[in-house]
Amino acid sequence: MAVQRLTSRDIRSESRLDVMKALLVAGEASRNELVRETGLSPATVATVVGELITAGIVTEGRTTSGGIGRPTRVLHINAARGLVVGVDVAETYVRATVFNTSLDEVESAVVHRDEHEHTVEYVVDGIERAVDTALASAGAEREAVLAVGVSLPGLVVRGGSTSVVVPELTWHETGVDRIRERLALPVVVDNPLKAVAAAELWFGEGRDCDSMITINLGTGVGAGIVIGGEILRGATSSAGEWGHSLLVLDGRACRCGRRGCVEAYVGAPGILETLREIDPDNPLVRVGAQRDVIEALAGELAAPEPDPAALETIARTARYLGSAIADLVAILNPEAVALTGWTAWALGEHLLPLTRSTLVAQAPGESAVDMTLRISTVRGNSVATGMAVSALTWFLADVGLVTRVPVGL
Amino acid sequence: MAVQRLTSRDIRSESRLDVMKALLVAGEASRNELVRETGLSPATVATVVGELITAGIVTEGRTTSGGIGRPTRVLHINAARGLVVGVDVAETYVRATVFNTSLDEVESAVVHRDEHEHTVEYVVDGIERAVDTALASAGAEREAVLAVGVSLPGLVVRGGSTSVVVPELTWHETGVDRIRERLALPVVVDNPLKAVAAAELWFGEGRDCDSMITINLGTGVGAGIVIGGEILRGATSSAGEWGHSLLVLDGRACRCGRRGCVEAYVGAPGILETLREIDPDNPLVRVGAQRDVIEALAGELAAPEPDPAALETIARTARYLGSAIADLVAILNPEAVALTGWTAWALGEHLLPLTRSTLVAQAPGESAVDMTLRISTVRGNSVATGMAVSALTWFLADVGLVTRVPVGL
């Protein structure tokens, strides 16, 4: 693949996205405030705002007249321009979240799915039901939807073939076409790592960083990598599969077939495995579903005198995690790393101190000393939020305002 | 650090570099051939060629009149525009290589250095002697030099402080200033991983790839990472320190202080350690200097019936290397990986088959199946070549043709 050449159209496209992002985050802003926030010239901001108003995406609101100088009009995203839907197809559920054009969450619906049923029709059924249920709650019709973004757990590859790390859902392009047919709406597809990175890039740590890594901690583990302000996709869309990089050569068996993967140690089942190694008879081991065990572990750690086995589990997990992040830092040397996902929400604050000190000790030279390591500030279902960002970007491309839509399919 | 915004000046700058690279590789080309080679429009090529001719960097040569159509003028780089020098400060020597403006090697000189002597003045002495000796062999004065590129083994960081993974040379910005003072020439500085990647980007695998990794195998081990056609530097210039990412948690001690680093297994001393583990009394172990042992090992492997311990050393090293490259592929998912450095020249062909099969088995999904893995086609001292590329780019920036010089300092 040859190097993608940027054109002056791409630069104008970037300026429009910068103004959109600034307005989405600020809620409302004057042209002068947008100049300060984006670093664009006043002339560029004036042009871009004009284009966005013409397309019905931005509206001029009330006039402020306070203080010095002449009154200025306040701009905001036209929330009523249309809806976008972000869909998270996870292992045991499908969640559809409806957003307005300002990317405020309107309604959400969850459809449970049997994790052993992998046919395209079954999964497409679940997506359709979740989307329709969420739209019904919002009192909206499909016609009001500008675009739908769907996160699928496989690795989506352009050009026909698709591969998955965890052999769970194998989505060929025909499967994606079935989603489009059934919803009769524009659909963009990506994988959860990229979706989470998109959410972080628009609303979290990524807003101020040129290079940033989102680490998703759940049943599976992966990284959303941002370099030069863009999400790294890779040659076959599988960049970020850090969960299946090595922590221990010939170590624990991983569900991907390799041994010693990071995921086998810091994924939720890996954390339970560590607890079982420390104390096979610990009552926490018998709590049941992995998510409940992680919550119970978090509860135990919040107790006045936590169970020593729980403390030791956190200590070992933090060292595993710190070592594994040190590898990412050695290779990519980012400005910031944000931890996200349900394991991060539950255990993150307990893991953070020892993870950080392990990382600083093991990353090359001083590369981790000034690096930001924190729990992501993007809460809620960041997969759905990220896919809504992609859907909105697709719509902006469809009306000719944006040149490149960063999605898998 | 905010996201770097590209401007239309940057796009013109990229077009000029594309034309330069195409001319350097082709030797000579017509405007039409440059249009085909670069993918730029005829109008852009005409403008860029005009600018490069005005700056004295490109010359119009003979007229071709063969075949159909009107005669066209053939263009080439004006090799006599001036010299650039690439300097490789290695652990035991300093090599300076003089290139003409077409980046043809003119002369080279090596000054040995005591690897235990790390003062700035001692190293700057070595650099000055190597540069002057090479220039004298070329019959040239310092005045003929457009710029000098120096590769230093530390991590060069903008903004005053510098850190090194291997605590060997700690170069603060003042040290770099001393090189500038002593040579009284424009000097750009980078580290060897980035230099090798620059050479690969202009003359090797990187010419046709959007994403590519150069793996440098020698005493030390590291990766030069190209993403989006650009060398990844990282927040503190330490991107690519893959040699100090983990292969084995709590494994062999590495000279960086961490345990289980990739370098401790696939660096030259790591390969010798593997041989020693397999057969402590093997005669190869007693050959002497690590470079001589690696050469002797290569000789043994070329024998009709190679020593089983030598074969087993290669097999284990290939598995280590394949596993370690699988991690890079999991995280970055590049189009191609090129092995380079003296260990790669000596042992690469023996390592390649098992490295490739290990990599394909362990990289996520199908990500390594279609990936190119080969020994780099850039021969000679690619550190010096890469630093000459950086020096030439600096010169192009100095005359206003290029907006960004991808170097450390």
Ligand SMILES: [Zn+2]
């Ligand atoms: Zn795995």
Ligand SMILES: [Zn+2]
């Ligand atoms: Zn190391």
